Amino acid sequence: MKLSDRLKSGTKVYSFEFYPPKTAEDTAKLFNTALELKALSPDFVSVTNSSSGVTPYRTVALCGVLKAQFGLEIVAHLTCLAHTRTEIAEICSGLKKMDINNVLALRGDPHNVEAGARRSEYSYAAQLVADLKRDGGFSIGGACYPEKHPEAPSLEADIVRLKEKVDAGAEYLITQLFFDNACYFKFLDKAAAAGVRVPVLPGLMPITGYKQMQNFTKMMQVGVPDELRRGIERWDGDKDGMFKFSVEYASRQARALLAGGAPGLHLYTLNRSKAAMAILKNVKTAI
Numbered sequence: 625m626k627l628s629d630r631l632k633s634g635t636k637v638y639s640f641e642f643y644p645p646k647t648a649e650d651t652a653k654l655f656n657t658a659l660e661l662k663a664l665s666p667d668f669v670s671v672t673n674s675s676s677g678v679t680p681y682r683t684v685a686l687c688g689v690l691k692a693q694f695g696l697e698i699v700a701h702l703t704c705l706a707h708t709r710t711e712i713a714e715i716c717s718g719l720k721k722m723d724i725n726n727v728l729a730l731r732g733d734p735h736n737v738e739a740g741a742r743r744s745e746y747s748y749a750a751q752l753v754a755d756l757k758r759d760g761g762f763s764i765g766g767a768c769y770p771e772k773h774p775e776a777p778s779l780e781a782d783i784v785r786l787k788e789k790v791d792a793g794a795e796y797l798i799t800q801l802f803f804d805n806a807c808y809f810k811f812l813d814k815a816a817a818a819g820v821r822v823p824v825l826p827g828l829m830p831i832t833g834y835k836q837m838q839n840f841t842k843m844m845q846v847g848v849p850d851e852l853r854r855g856i857e858r859w860d861g862d863k864d865g866m867f868k869f870s871v872e873y874a875s876r877q878a879r880a881l882l883a884g885g886a887p888g889l890h891l892y893t894l895n896r897s898k899a900a901m902a903i904l905k906n907v908k909t910a911i
């Protein structure tokens with residue numbers, strides 16, 4: 625399945641993001657999560673890739689197992705900052721051998737790349753997109769940021785760069801997580817006005833703790849609406865209360881996104897199934 629074709633069908637697309645685990649115990653947990661989430665028939669799962677460039681084959685291997693053993697459709701994340709063109713070609717060849725034909729082309733974060741591992745061949749994701757497009761065989765996606773990428777001087781400037789990435793061959797976009805739907809819809813309007821005309825899958829993540837909210841919002845520079853902040857503060861320390869509140873908030877957000885025309889949902893799972901399952905069940909029973 626090429627995700628770009630699936631998105632053209634017009635029916636909503638549901639997906640989950642996983643990251644490659646580092647221990648045997650976490651691997652077992654992830655496989656349980658994948659089994660549980662498979663029961664919800666996601667259109668695809670995506671697998672992140674460390675931008676350090678040190679372990680690209682962990683992502684390739686996990687993609688292969690999730691496809692061959694679990695029968696899941698895969699979008700493999702591929703970061704380029706720490707790789708040469710030859711290394712990228714090797715990774716792509718590995719993916720193609722496993723019949724994985726969807727790639728999310730990313731730059732990666734410079735602070736994750738040790739000085740010695742930094743290669744000069746790629747500076748931005750659009751260059752990787754252009755290479756992948758030229759070589760063929762993949763449906764190519766890219767990342768986007770409804771509240772702008774942290775390094776961009778303004779949302780408008782970021783969208784100019786995003787247009788270059790789409791012009792280079794990105795056929796769909798997946799957003800950074802956000803908690804305020806107004807940001808997504810305003811972003812869509814601005815992107816469309818700038819000529820970005822590809823499907824934009826919204827990325828959602830249920831918050832499970834006060835510290836987590838602080839860490840993610842600081843790192844990704846995304847806003848937290850007052851209602852969400854108050855709820856997280858109210859339920860901090862109460863695991864069940866927090867879970868209920870958080871799932872309810874994300875489910876409401878998801879329903880409003882779909883009702884407003886979003887092509888589907890991409891759920892950041894942190895390799896856990898419970899919240900993602902609850903949200904998707906809530907959403908699917910409401911439509």
Ligand code: FAD
Nearest residue numbers: 672673675701730731732748749767773776782785798800
């Ligand atoms: P780009 O599209 O290259 O943009 C990066 C910045 O450069 C932006 O500010 C943009 O405006 C600017 N820019 C672009 N082109 C130019 C130019 N020609 N001149 C000047 N400025 C320019 N990280 C990981 O390490 N692994 C992952 O698996 C991963 N998955 C992700 C999945 C999603 C859906 C998202 C939203 C992010 C993900 N990230 C991941 C994080 C991502 O790598 C970082 O946010 C990174 O800093 C930017 O990557 P990008 O592909 O968006 O970069």
